[in-house]
Amino acid sequence: MKLDKILGIEYPIIQGGMAHISDGKFAAKVSEAGALGVIGSGSMNGEELKKQIQICKSLTRKPFGVNLLLLNPHIDQMAEIVIEEKVPVITTGAGSPSKYIDSWHKANIKIFPVVPNPTLAMRMEKYGVDGVIVEGNEAGGHIGDMTSMTLIPQTKDRVSIPIIAAGGIASGRQMLAAKVLGATGVQIGTLFLSSTECPIHEEYKNLLIKSKYNNITIIGNTTGLPMRLIKNNMVRDYIKEEKQGKDKMELEKYTLGALKLAVELGDLKKGSFMAGLTLTQIEDIKPIKEIIEGLMKEYEEELEKIYYEIEDKE
Numbered sequence: 001m002k003l004d005k006i007l008g009i010e011y012p013i014i015q016g017g018m019a020h021i022s023d024g025k026f027a028a029k030v031s032e033a034g035a036l037g038v039i040g041s042g043s044m045n046g047e048e049l050k051k052q053i054q055i056c057k058s059l060t061r062k063p064f065g066v067n068l069l070l071l072n073p074h075i076d077q078m079a080e081i082v083i084e085e086k087v088p089v090i091t092t093g094a095g096s097p098s099k100y101i102d103s104w105h106k107a108n109i110k111i112f113p114v115v116p117n118p119t120l121a122m123r124m125e126k127y128g129v130d131g132v133i134v135e136g137n138e139a140g141g142h143i144g145d146m147t148s149m150t151l152i153p154q155t156k157d158r159v160s161i162p163i164i165a166a167g168g169i170a171s172g173r174q175m176l177a178a179k180v181l182g183a184t185g186v187q188i189g190t191l192f193l194s195s196t197e198c199p200i201h202e203e204y205k206n207l208l209i210k211s212k213y214n215n216i217t218i219i220g221n222t223t224g225l226p227m228r229l230i231k232n233n234m235v236r237d238y239i240k241e242e243k244q245g246k247d248k249m250e251l252e253k254y255t256l257g258a259l260k261l262a263v264e265l266g267d268l269k270k271g272s273f274m275a276g277l278t279l280t281q282i283e284d285i286k287p288i289k290e291i292i293e294g295l296m297k298e299y300e301e302e303l304e305k306i307y308y309e310i311e312d313k314e
């Protein structure tokens with residue numbers, strides 16, 4: 001994997017930006033541990049973003065990134081702030097970054113949009129981005145239709161820029177599989193939620209440990225904004241009303257502000273506890289450094305096993 005060389009980091013791993021969760025302090029800790037920490041700015045305004053970038057820079061001299069949601073009403077101001085603050089890497093979601101690409105590149109910022117299908121990856125390549133993060137449907141949070149197993153190779157066959165795989169990766173074996181399918185590195189969200197340093201409520205962390213794949217579901221298929229999360233009262237009520245044909249506006253009463261309720265208050269009934277299908281692989285809460293080193297150790301061991309299997313046959 002070469003993402004480490006492209007970004008000037010130790011390991012080919014990006015911590016996925018997570019709104020309400022990955023603040024400047026958390027991103028700095030991930031970067032200090034050798035991956036790329038990313039500030040999730042989805043719920044911020046320009047002033048808050050500037051503050052979090054400055055906190056991050058005060059805690060690490062290593063590269064870090066900012067995840068910008070292009071539907072954010074403050075996006076034009078935020079696009080300027082990342083230039084002023086000399087942010088090295090930007091990941092984008094929820095829209096097209098095309099109008100900002102020239103000015104970000106002039107400021108030496110590397111740009112990696114998150115895309116859910118090969119068609120959008122091809123469009124991003126035309127815009128001149130530095131690579132694409134292809135996010136499979138196994139991921140936590142808002143999701144597309146394609147699985148990583150189909151999305152990574154189909155994108156690899158269609159673009160020549162670097163591909164970073166996201167969705168369903170929480171082990172060295174899965175990292176190696178992503179490499180074989182065509183990825184140059186990985187982006188991980190759910191596994192980083194389970195780190196000691198992750199600033200989410202203890203109840204959220206307890207749920208991550210306790211829950212298995214059959215506790216996870218998808219809501220919002222009918223609204224065009226599907227989301228993968230852990231089942232609770234809010235999710236059950238949402239699904240009931242979704243089946244009754246309630247529209248997007250009516251269903252929003254459940255999800256609006258619900259991630260904040262989960263993250264800050266650990267509200268088990270009303271919170272939105274987003275998590276991906278790797279949840280079943282999470283057995284305990286570990287420091288970021290241990291998580292990253294564990295991933296890399298397993299990756300190297302699995303690679304070696306395959307190498308020796310091939311040697312044996314010759």
Ligand SMILES: Cc1cc2nc3c(=O)[nH]c(=O)nc-3n(C[C@H](O)[C@H](O)[C@H](O)COP(=O)(O)O)c2cc1C
Pocket residue numbers: 015016017018019021040041042067092093114135138139140141142166167168169187188189190191193274275276277278
């Ligand atoms: C709680 C949570 C919040 C997320 N918030 C965002 C976000 O604000 N912006 C974004 O682009 N992706 C967001 N994601 C997606 C992650 O950045 C990442 O791509 C994804 O989690 C990778 O899949 P995994 O969960 O299987 O590791 C979120 C994911 C989770 C679990």
